[in-house]
Amino acid sequence: MLFQNSYLQHYYSGFEPSQAFDVVYGTSFEHRLLSAKRTSMKHQRLTLGDIRLETGWYNFPVIARGSMPKTAICIGFMAEGADATRINTTQIATEEIQIYPAGVELxxxxxxxxxxxxxxxxxxxxxKMAIERTGRSLTLLRAAAYSIRLPVGGRRALTRITDDALNLARRLQSTGGMTSDLAQEIYGSLLAGYVDALFDAVPSRKSGKPSIEVRHHHLINACERLVLAGTEADVALADIAKRSGYSMRSLQLIFRRSVGMTPGRWFMTARLNGALRDLLACDQTCTVSEVAMKWGFRHMSRFSHYYQKTFGELPSETLNRSRVN
Incomplete structure (x- = not known):
């Protein structure tokens, strides 16, 4: 029986990352750009039977949010840039890997x-692979995403087996792809490598106790839903703080510590990126004012100013580009 396999590689630049939803198989991610200057993104996916191996590079500051696949578990780690990355507002350590139960938000x-x-x-x-290799099953938590810590060099070893599989798939793509036998061999090697890494890992200091980062992540999500709900133009930060139960100062500190920016900038980024996505997908009947109103901008001159300052062009220019394409 043939062992199904496939490989894809895609490059994004400019505004394109904002439309890169399919970066994790079986789900959809929203990318938010903090600027459109010199953005470059690369995505690779190797499919082997019922597993997927994916990797993505960003050369720019980015916010991406979505939920993990509902029918599988995900094991993730930072091959580069762990010191500059937060997952669910938690700083990632170099030798940590993350376990994402099915369907959790990220x-x-x-x-x-x-x-x-x-x-x-x-x-x-x-x-099944865990029992074959050790005679026992893995202990996996299911309530939320969590981190575990690899021995020194463990992340580098995982990166190596990941890159070996992806590089081989890329080289063979021009000659018709992998044979079924080779795909099965790589499938087994990847499964064994990741299972061994999980058995070698120990709980992260963050994973065994209630996390303040988890609470702050939920707070940021709740505040964002409040701001983006309906077409309220400018929900006052004082009102957001009051509804959240935090003081203005506490809210400011939580956002700065958790996502590296003020609440106002975080919400403005979300709204501007929503407008960007809509303008790029507009049909012939769509107008800039309709998009602006949808995302809570009632003053067109202010909207154009914020938009141009962030993305380097006027919203009308983005709309014209979408109609040409």
Whole structure:
């Protein structure tokens, strides 16, 4: 029986990362740009039977949010840029890997150059390999995403087996791709490598106790939903603080510590990127004012100013570009 496999590689630049939704198989991610200047993003995916191996590079500060696949467990880590990256507002340590139970939400926030790796696998397949190799199953938590710590050099070893598989798939693509036998061999090697890494890991200091970062992540999500709900133009930060139960000063400190920016800038980034995505997808009947109003901008001159300052062009120029394409 043929062992199905496929490989894809895609490059994004300019505004394109804002439309890169399919970066994790089986789900959808929203990318938010802090600027459109010199943005460059690369995405690779290797599919082997029922597992997916994916990696993405960003050369710019980025916010990405979505949820993990509902039918599989994900094992992720930062191959580069861990010191500049937060996952669900928690700073990532160099030798940590993250376990994402099926369907959990993910907020990826990178302040500079970064590269992530994600291994998507059905839990029963992972456990079967674990029992084959050690005679026992893995202990996996299911309530929320969490981190575990690898021995020194463990992340580098995982990066190496990841890159070996992706590089081989890329080289063979021009000659018709992998044979079924080779795909099965790589499938087994990847599963064994990731299972061994999980058994070698120990709990992170963050994972065994209630996390203040988790509470702050939920708070940021709740505040954002309040701001983006309906077409309220400018929800006052004082009102947001009052509804959240925090003082203005506490709210400011939580946002700065958790996502590296003020609440006002975080919400403005979300709204401007919503407008950007809509303008890029507009049909012939769509107008700039309609998009602006949808995202809470009632003063067109202010909207144009904020938009141009962030993305380097007027919203009308983005709209014209979408109509040409």
């Amino acid at each position: 907020l990826y926030h990178a302040a500079s150059l970064s590269r992530w790796v994600n291994f998507v696998v059905p839990e029963e397949r992972l456990q």
